[in-house]
Amino acid sequence: MWKSPGFVAVLVAVAAAFGSWSLLLPVVPLAVLNNGGSSAVAGATTGIFMAATVITQIFTPAALRKIGYTPVMAFAAFMLGVPAIGYIFSVEPIPVLVVSALRGIGFGALTVAESALVAELVPVRFLGKASGMLGVFIGLSQMLFLPAGLALGDQFGYNVVYVLGAVIALVAAVMCLRIPQVKAAAKQQPQVSEQERSVSTWKLVLVPSLAVTSLSMTFGAVSSFLPAAVIELDPGLGAALAGIILSITGGSSMVFRYLSGVIADRRGVPGTTMIPAQIIGFLGVVLITVTIFQGWSVWLLIIGAVMFGGAFGMVQNEALLSMFFRLPRTRVSEASAIWNIAFDSGTGIGSFLLGIVAASLAYSGAFGSGAVVILFGIVLTTADRIIGRHRITEYNNTRARLRQVPVARRAVQGLRNRRKDR
Template sequence: MAQTGLTRAEIENLDSMWKAPGFVPTLVAVFAAFGAWSLLLPVIPLAALDAGHSATIAGATTGIFMAATVATQIFTPAMLRRIGYNPVMVAAAFMLGVPALGHLLDDAVWALLLFSALRGVGFGALTVAESALIAELVPARFLGKASGMLGVFVGVAQMVFLPLGLWTAGQFGYGSVYIAAAVVALIAAVMCLRIPRIRAQETSREKADVSMWKLVLVPAVAVNSLSMSFGAVSSFLPAAVQELDPVTGAVIGGFMLSITGGAAMALRYFSGIVADRAGRAGVTMIPGQLMGFGGVALMALVIANGWSVWWLVLAGVLFGGGFGMVQNEALLEMFQRLPRTKVSEASAVWNMAYDAGTGIGSFVLGFVAARAAYSGAYTVAAAIVAVGILATLTDRYLGAHRVTEHNNIRTRLRQIPVPRRPRRRR
């Protein structure tokens, strides 16, 4: 059964995020959900290739999954208001897991694409709901740390289940992975039942002082620029390591994404601690962007000049750490800039920027890599991150004049026409 939710005042009086009702079940549910996703992420394309399909079809399984994910994220805030977090997350976890069993029926193209799309619907709704729910469950002064902890659970799930899916497929066949993914996702659904039955708050019908998109655009660009670069890092970094040094690269190539992911987890949580202590978001945003830029720029230099493969390890740590900080800061800035009634919209924009960036980055930078090698792809990736840095710096410069509060009294007073006193004639 779902736990009873506390009032906002009672939540703010909690002395620890761990005491917030539903916080721990949410983390466990997120771990299981991302575990189910990670089990199948590398396995479905591999199964498509082994079934005799082309590389295009294999790639399309991931592409249609992400397309369904982003499309669902657009409508999730409305569902959270109308239905509530608990039912949406239970249904989303169910949709993420049960369609995995559909892959047991057939390995034809229609089955690969249909069941991938259905899983994408579940994943899209779940990712938006869990990020927004954290802002609803924990005291505001612990939101940075809570968001960072969410990133830790996501990261650990990926580090554990990505290689586990491939290993299980090799040892016991693809069918065993499909069943395992369904079971793990159903565990997430059960844990979602322990989440308080609350709904996203209704938005005010009064006109806001500033358009929502003007407030969230820059954080969205920041996370999108790095997620596009992550598309190249996740696609090409292990292969680049092995190409640069066949001997050493064969040993560490498989661990490169884990190294990058581990750095992202650690510094995302660190970023949350800094935000909570500072009492505001954004303190580590620019340092994170600079680290991410340094990471992909170093990748380009190392590959172009044939330097030691260990420089790529450093580059992976820099990029992963920077990406982790930007992930947390972008989400916290969106929460901070928008009224509490729009936390679900903030989560939706953040997730769409992240997921769309990863998909577009894989496609665009893969196109560049095919024509300008890996060094060219990472050079373009560095330029994309630089655009994000420029946007953030410009936003900071103009930020002193931005009104972020909903129904800002000072701004409204300035809008009231004040009649001028008539001059006295002498």
């Protein structure tokens, strides 16, 4: 994995880019609230950012095929950071939303490019660990910069945070120039049977996408409102824990995302930890909801954050690997785009809709709604696991086809019986 050309440069660039993103993620909504803005506007800053991100992600695979990874990623890192200077001049609703949208364009192109590029550079047998290591660098960046943004803003003012976010994104742009010149593989039209043509891409990636979305919607609420909820629950201790609790969430996500990648590489297929992770995430959000509603100890929120963060990291990796596993290798950029759209649209929709819920039903209502969404994702994933035993993936899935042949099916069952006898 480490010998793959450009892999380390990708990791450093991604860490810097996510550092810029994490630095400003909780700061911008808090700045809006401190400026007298409503919870809906505060949530909309993340929502419009993610809306621009998702729109950009739709067109990024075509740009990667035509222009290449390096120029797209360098431009994306520039757009992610430099417009943040605009927050210095105003955080009124229209200016703050325009700047957030511009930054979202850069974030959208960057997130698609980095996931797809890892799949291009790293051999398939190391893809689980490589994707997990990507999560490690993202998680470390979030652990460092999520609390740092809040701490620096409280100590030196938000303008310092905006400038620092721009500088860190420029570091990412410079590192992108050290990545080998690679273009995404051109679309191919393989000769396939009518049965294979009938298997649409969306059928193969829909449930993994919704699994990510169900947790990323709640993550939108966690990133936007959990610091404020902690301070509201315990004004004294909460001020110190507000940033740390986001760092804990990111750290838990980092560790368990890598762990799921190791398990996937050892088993040769993804999906082993998907449903258990979703259940743990659901229970973590329920704990956060009840703690806020009942006014229990703020320390219980840390346990809930660890549970949710770890579950979110595992689901992220499992969903991405499932898409790579189900689609041809020539379509890794499309798989990355779909995964990122699911992730970022969920974060944006969650921040916006759950922000409206928070304005009406307080923070406990917002997190409770997020728990319901995760429960819906568990139902879908469980149904997909049952149906998946009979799924034929889009191209060249010999194993799936053999299961449809009676002779082969009986032979496989006989082999399993002999193994049990041993």
